[in-house]
Amino acid sequence: MSTPAPTRSPAASPAPTPPGPVAQAAQSVMSARMPTLAVTALLVITLAASIVLQPDFFSAYSLSASFATILPVATIAAAQTIIVLGGGIDLSIGTIVTLASAVSVVLMDGDNSRLPLALAAGLATGAACGLVNGLVVAGLRLQPIVATFATSSVFGGLALLVLPQPGGTASPVLTQGFGMVLAIYIPVPAVLLLALWLAWRLLRRHRFGQYLYAVGGNADAAYTSAVPVSAVRVFSYVAGGTVAALAGIALLADSGAGDPTLGTELTLGSIAALVIGGTRLRGGSGGVGGALVGAIVLSLIQGLVFFAGVPTDAREFVYGCIIIVAIALAGLLTSRNGTRRTAAARGKAGTA
Amino acid sequence: MGWKPRRRSGHHALGALAAAGIVLAATACSTPQAGDDSGDGGSEGPFTIGVSNGFIGSEWREQMISVLEDSFADYESEGVVDELVIESADVDVNGQIQQIRNLIRSDVDAIIVNPNSPTALDQVFAEAADQGIKIVAIDQAVESEHVTNVVIDQAEWASISAEWLAGEVGEGGRIVAVNGIDGHPANEARWSGAQEVFDEAGVEVAANDYAEWDQSKGQTVTRDLLASNPDVDGVFVQDGMALGAMQALQSEDLVSEVAITGEARVGYMKEWNKLRESDEDFSSIGVPNPPSVSVSALHVVLRQLQGEELKDGELENGNTLHLPIPETVTDENFDERFAEVEDKPDAYAVDHHITAEEADGYFE
Numbered sequence: 001m002s003t004p005a006p007t008r009s010p011a012a013s014p015a016p017t018p019p020g021p022v023a024q025a026a027q028s029v030m031s032a033r034m035p036t037l038a039v040t041a042l043l044v045i046t047l048a049a050s051i052v053l054q055p056d057f058f059s060a061y062s063l064s065a066s067f068a069t070i071l072p073v074a075t076i077a078a079a080q081t082i083i084v085l086g087g088g089i090d091l092s093i094g095t096i097v098t099l100a101s102a103v104s105v106v107l108m109d110g111d112n113s114r115l116p117l118a119l120a121a122g123l124a125t126g127a128a129c130g131l132v133n134g135l136v137v138a139g140l141r142l143q144p145i146v147a148t149f150a151t152s153s154v155f156g157g158l159a160l161l162v163l164p165q166p167g168g169t170a171s172p173v174l175t176q177g178f179g180m181v182l183a184i185y186i187p188v189p190a191v192l193l194l195a196l197w198l199a200w201r202l203l204r205r206h207r208f209g210q211y212l213y214a215v216g217g218n219a220d221a222a223y224t225s226a227v228p229v230s231a232v233r234v235f236s237y238v239a240g241g242t243v244a245a246l247a248g249i250a251l252l253a254d255s256g257a258g259d260p261t262l263g264t265e266l267t268l269g270s271i272a273a274l275v276i277g278g279t280r281l282r283g284g285s286g287g288v289g290g291a292l293v294g295a296i297v298l299s300l301i302q303g304l305v306f307f308a309g310v311p312t313d314a315r316e317f318v319y320g321c322i323i324i325v326a327i328a329l330a331g332l333l334t335s336r337n338g339t340r341r342t343a344a345a346r347g348k349a350g351t352a
Numbered sequence: 353m354g355w356k357p358r359r360r361s362g363h364h365a366l367g368a369l370a371a372a373g374i375v376l377a378a379t380a381c382s383t384p385q386a387g388d389d390s391g392d393g394g395s396e397g398p399f400t401i402g403v404s405n406g407f408i409g410s411e412w413r414e415q416m417i418s419v420l421e422d423s424f425a426d427y428e429s430e431g432v433v434d435e436l437v438i439e440s441a442d443v444d445v446n447g448q449i450q451q452i453r454n455l456i457r458s459d460v461d462a463i464i465v466n467p468n469s470p471t472a473l474d475q476v477f478a479e480a481a482d483q484g485i486k487i488v489a490i491d492q493a494v495e496s497e498h499v500t501n502v503v504i505d506q507a508e509w510a511s512i513s514a515e516w517l518a519g520e521v522g523e524g525g526r527i528v529a530v531n532g533i534d535g536h537p538a539n540e541a542r543w544s545g546a547q548e549v550f551d552e553a554g555v556e557v558a559a560n561d562y563a564e565w566d567q568s569k570g571q572t573v574t575r576d577l578l579a580s581n582p583d584v585d586g587v588f589v590q591d592g593m594a595l596g597a598m599q600a601l602q603s604e605d606l607v608s609e610v611a612i613t614g615e616a617r618v619g620y621m622k623e624w625n626k627l628r629e630s631d632e633d634f635s636s637i638g639v640p641n642p643p644s645v646s647v648s649a650l651h652v653v654l655r656q657l658q659g660e661e662l663k664d665g666e667l668e669n670g671n672t673l674h675l676p677i678p679e680t681v682t683d684e685n686f687d688e689r690f691a692e693v694e695d696k697p698d699a700y701a702v703d704h705h706i707t708a709e710e711a712d713g714y715f716e
Contacts, residue, residue: 065457069446254449255475
């Protein structure tokens with residue numbers, strides 16, 4: 001990427017107009033945090049309900065099992081969010097997870113000494129898949145939803161070629177490390193989840209993070225502001241693919257063995273998680289933090305439906321209904337502030 | 353419940369946090385372990401049984417669960433068991449891991465699982481075993497040492513209908529094959545069993561395709577295979593797709609020329625019955641794949657919970673108990689077998705499970 005003239009990214013800076021600084025700060029907090037508030041409210045509700053319904057919710061096993069289940073889902077949601085923020089969408093993300101985990105498990109094959117190589121290859125696979133998606137979407141200008149639907153078959157098919165049958169063992173260091181509990185009570189996956197969020201904060205402060213919001217919010221305005229739009233789009237898919245590969249490795253660590261269908265069904269869940277987390281599907285507004293919490297909420301709801309004793313045949317139905325309510329809640333709280341914010345951002349970007 | 357508390361202690365969150373704070377300085381890492389009750393000598397019950405089923409797109413699975421509920425009710429009235437916790441939904445491997453973790457957290461004593469993967473549940477099975485939970489896998493075998501597989505031998509199952517088909521088409525005959533899902537462990541075991549028979553009998557497999565154990569896909573795939581291989585003598589098709597394959601033969605008017613392996617399900621058997629009446633030369637075969645394997649598994653796992661040990665030599669590959677394959681439906685016994693199931697819905701699979709006494713026979 002060349003170094004373009006410094007631009008004021010529309011989404012990243014607070015509105016510089018009067019009224020006074022305090023009111024302005026308050027407004028900025030309100031508008032920026034509203035989606036976060038919505039998803040936080042959902043988190044509090046689902047968490048409280050979980051504690052009521054599961055007396056053992058905070059036992060060491062329960063906590064470590066919860067985070068082990070949440071981490072892969074949350075990581076995929078983070079990957080999808082990066083892509084959606086840039087104005088794209090990736091329906092192939094589940095199969096990127098599959099392919100990356102298949103490549104990793106075939107290379108490590110239960111051997112600790114081959115772990116670094118296998119991890120690197122898995123991440124490279126994810127990045128390469130993302131690059132393919134990015135080039136198809138930004139280079140060939142195909143509709144992302146259709147293009148990535150097509151590449152999902154390509155990646156899924158490749159996974160079957162790499163790992164034709166379930167098999168291959170994850171290296172013991174990986175699975176044991178993943179299952180460890182630090183200081184008696186803190187599961188490793190929880191630490192990784194935090195690390196993922198911190199990494200996102202870093203990325204967001206970086207110029208790429210600001211470009212991402214600019215391109216997703218208004219690509220034309222970003223273009224006239226000398227933002228390398230195509231490069232940013234491609235890079236959003238590469239970054240998303242790489243993070244998806246991390247999810248594949250987390251799944252591998254959690255399951256302990258390879259399977260050529262591991263992760264394929266997580267695509268739509270990732271989109272639901274980011275919407276609940278307050279990210280706008282048209283791009284430019286939202287963030288990974290919300291998506292991570294959204295994934296936690298989704299996972300808690302799944303557990304809730306089970307522990308509430310809903311009969312198994314009705315569980316799917318009840319789960320679906322609750323998701324609709326959650327998305328509606330998130331949408332109601334987000335859109336009112338979101339539209340105002342974007343309108344302001346648009347105006348500003350247009351004049352920049 | 354006669355079941356020792358599993359966790360280190362029943363402490364509350366605050367207590368745990370305080371404890372964590374105290375030990376924080378002195379400790380490095382630990383793995384969450386249950387109490388030391390794994391491998392205990394059995395107990396009196398009543399037991400709580402969990403079920404994890406990761407695929408609900410077929411009537412076979414519905415039948416598998418409903419017969420299990422019936423048998424569970426019998427044990428419940430005897431006071432052996434108290435609660436059946438069922439997790440049944442269309443999930444991927446990750447979803448099934450969550451299903452099993454939910455069961456672990458509901459304090460079940462044993463889990464009966466129809467696994468979505470032979471390997472990718474290893475880790476969660478180990479977690480369950482750590483908590484002293486007995487695990488039995490049904491329908492398809494898994495590799496985990498913590499699990500007892502209670503299954504039929506899929507290779508043997510397929511070889512029975514393959515042998516019949518080889519006899520029908522004779523040496524040098526050409527067939528096409530309609531299999532389940534490429535790479536699926538049960539499918540691979542079946543197809544390798546069938547291929548061995550065809551190789552020995554000198555039967556040529558002209559083409560092989562997959563219809564995912566779905567009747568309508570079975571029909572499409574068979575039609576395509578017949579169109580591209582017009583001169584075949586037979587069709588090898590697995591169960592769940594044979595009725596569809598038969599309909600493809602009928603629409604091409606090939607029923608009298610091409611032999612086809614059938615299935616022991618009511619829909620197919622109705623068609624078989626009609627064809628028998630109109631053409632006395634019509635011949636078919638149906639090897640039952642019993643959904644009641646879940647009931648057989650319940651018999652086995654309850655005995656394990658009561659502390660009984662499987663006899664040496666009953667287990668193959670270290671962890672697999674092969675159930676007898678139920679009697680095949682043939683031209684000879686058709687009328688009698690059909691009469692037993694005639695009134696059931698079309699999707700009903702001819703069923704069989706071992707009795708409690710037969711289960712006793714597997715144990716010391």
